[in-house]
Amino acid sequence: MTEQEVRRYLRQMKEEDSERAFHDFYNLCYDRLFRISYYYVKNEDWAQEIVLDVFMRLWEQRTKLPEINNIEDYCFILTKNASLNYLEKESRHTTQPSEQLPEPPDQANSPEEVLISEELFARYVKALDRLPERCREVFIRIREEKQSYAQVADELEISVKTVDAQLQKAITRLKEILLTD
Structure with missing residues (x-):
């Protein structure tokens, strides 16, 4: 955008x-x-x-x-x-009975850690938006939606090799974008 x-x-x-x-x-x-x-x-x-x-x-x-x-x-x-x-x-x-509540983490994240993690996530989202559409789509389906290469290839009607090439291109571009910003 x-x-x-x-x-x-x-x-x-x-x-x-x-x-x-x-x-x-x-x-x-x-x-x-x-x-x-x-x-x-x-x-x-x-x-x-x-x-x-x-x-x-x-x-x-x-x-x-x-x-x-x-x-x-x-x-x-x-x-x-x-x-x-x-x-x-x-x-x-959705209140749960106390025996079903998850155990509290040993050490809560500090506000600084939370802020850093949110800033990194914001940079990641911006970097994703700067990828070419096909690269972004392949990357999201494989890395975020956990689809297999074969499933992505089938749904996008491309070869598995093209999926792999697009994913590698996306990873390379993301690294470049994140390291230069």
Whole structure:
């Protein structure tokens, strides 16, 4: 996603109440926001619901969006907070008997560790978005969705060797992007 493209959509949404611009903005940002939400909630249905709620909020705030300096970070934070709030709400609804509760970890992560991990994840998501579409698709299916090479090849109607080549290309580009930023 380019900053100019996003800014154009935001201006059209504000000045013209353009639903078309909002739809284009949605198409541009949905995958990234879905991945962010899924990272936190680990449930596809919940992540979809959360991202739709985030977009509803963005539409309601459309007149203020062009004034935000870094819309990418703003959307990331909105999605992260909505995901964490959703998890909190779900945990209140699903109370477990005390013998079924998981044991607390020996040592909780410090706020610094949490911040570093979130910053790294944000950089990873941005780097993924900069990959060519086919590379990104193959990488996500194999590394995040844990599909086999054969399954990806079959679904995308490409050879297993092409899947392997695309995955290697994605890994190489991700390393370059992450190490240079």
